[in-house]
Amino acid sequence: MSNLREALPVLREKNFRWFFLSRSINTVGGMMTPVTIAFAVLKIDNSAGSLGIVLAAEMGMNVLCLLFGGVIADRLPRRMVMQTCYLLMAAVQLTMCVSLWAGWATVLSMTLLGAVTGGASAFSMPAQQGLIPQLVAREHLQQADSLMSFVRNGATFIGPVIGTLLVASIGPELALAVDGFSFLVAAALLARVVLPAPARQATSMLTQLREGWSEFVSRTWLWVIVLAFGLLNAIQAGAWVVVGPVIAKNNPDLGIRGWGIVVGSEAVGMLVMSVVLLRVRIHRLLLNGMAGVSLIAIPLLLLGIHPQTAVLAIAAFVGGAGTQVFGTAWTVAMMEQIPSKVLSRVSSYDMLGSFIAIPIGTLLFGWLASHVQVRPLMITAGCCYAAIALGTLLVPAVRGLNRMADEPQGDLQTTP
Missing domain, CATH: 1.20.1250.20 (MFS general substrate transporter like domains)
Structure with missing residues (x-):
């Protein structure tokens, strides 16, 4: 990490380093999620139609909640918003895991949990966008985004591969558990980011x-x-x-x-x-x-x-x-x-x-x-x-x- 800090000035920012580690783990976990959920749904009902319903519920809830997510991220501490979303997504993944293992998971329950995931991401995405300028100097904004893009693009390969290997080797239940724990680790790392409290908002949403x-x-x-x-x-x-x-x-x-x-x-x-x-x-x-x-x-x-x-x-x-x-x-x-x-x-x-x-x-x-x-x-x-x-x-x-x-x-x- 010291060599990276010398090469990339943005990594000299302590808050950004913790944010970067948190987002890296969260990004890999997030790229695993579609694969693990897809095979989990197909285990319940081997139907493309059922999988489409679950994915549509997730995307639909994401679109519905985006504007409210932006308001909340401007009203409350953005780090806290992101942590809450990570914990919620961890709870969803672990609930899916337990329900599959116990045998009471249904397409309806997976659809509802998928909608919760989509809603949570609608709050975390605007919060992340607003948090980065608080972590790095203006001259390092491009470098910060490029570094995050490198992780995101790399995770596009690594995440689905890891997710597929986990599903194939230990089943979708435990794969979902691993996915859920990655969100817990990301939330814990984000706690190391220290920022001043935002100004109190007197206006309505x-x-x-x-x-x-x-x-x-x-x-x-x-x-x-x-x-x-x-x-x-x-x-x-x-x-x-x-x-x-x-x-x-x-x-x-x-x-x-x-x-x-x-x-x-x-x-x-x-x-x-x-x-x-x-x-x-x-x-x-x-x-x-x-x-x-x-x-x-x-x-x-x-x-x-x-x-x-x-x-x-x-x-x-x-x-x-x-x-x-x-x-x-x-x-x-x-x-x-x-x-x-x-x-x-x-x-x-x-x-x-x-x-x-x-x-x-x-x-x-x-x-x-x-x-x-x-x-x-x-x-x-x-x-x-x-x-x-x-x-x-x-x-x-x-x-x-x-x-x-x-x-x-x-x-x-x-x-x-």
Whole structure:
């Protein structure tokens, strides 16, 4: 850790180190959760429909609670909010474990517990977003986010693998117990983060929601990007997540195994770029970010034009790297430009606007793939994705947003 502290100034911040350890364990545990819950549900009822109900309840409760999660995270100590959510999620995982072991688990009970998990994450996500600027100096915000992204992207691989191995070796019951204990450890580590108490809030929750909305709509760059991502996420979820596997399964040049390589390449691109961004500073945040995320259009187009494993894997790697550029640029923009006292509320509006159309996208593209030719559908999706992403750069407030205290020349610069 001492060598890392020398290489990464952000790790010299004691509070951030404890937060980083807590989030790392929590992230790996969180990436295990979908696998362990999926096999737990399938043990009760070997039905994709039952699993879909449980997952829909989790996502639906998450969307419903996001705005309230942002208000609570701005009213109460954010560390306490995160700890409470971790403890609640641990209780859910351990309850699932006991119910499976005792034999009284049902699809209904798993659905209710899944909804609790989705609600808890709706409170923890805005709290996390608002906590980081309290832990590190402004000049280290990008490095902090890149470090967290490295862990998150790495956990995308490690978490499901660990979860699958645990389920295969000791069963879903004990796998859920291990998952639950990871949340307990994360909560304990977070207790080492020491921050001053937040200012007492005299206004009502409804007033604070209005304040958050006012802050959100007052920044053109913010609502333009969130509006764009409402469409971009719907396209990506529908075209890539729903139609992509269908194309892979029915194309001998790709296949299910090839699709796994392609999806893995996208994650590797994100992982590699998160390492690069530990040393390379983004200056023109949204210009670089939206140009980067537009690269996702390339693999979407190739799915329609030439769905072949090697070519798609390279394109997915590039798209993943570009996505990570946007992710870091967006997080830094939010943390620099939004006052800390309202950051969690504004983040909740951001998440709500970005996530709300995802179910529509999955349903729409699933229907379209059954009623129109897939090749023109994917080409159209790729072109629309690129047009929306790059179209945001026509807005001066978007393309002109720079790092605070930065001069406008140059886009990227290596940090010392």
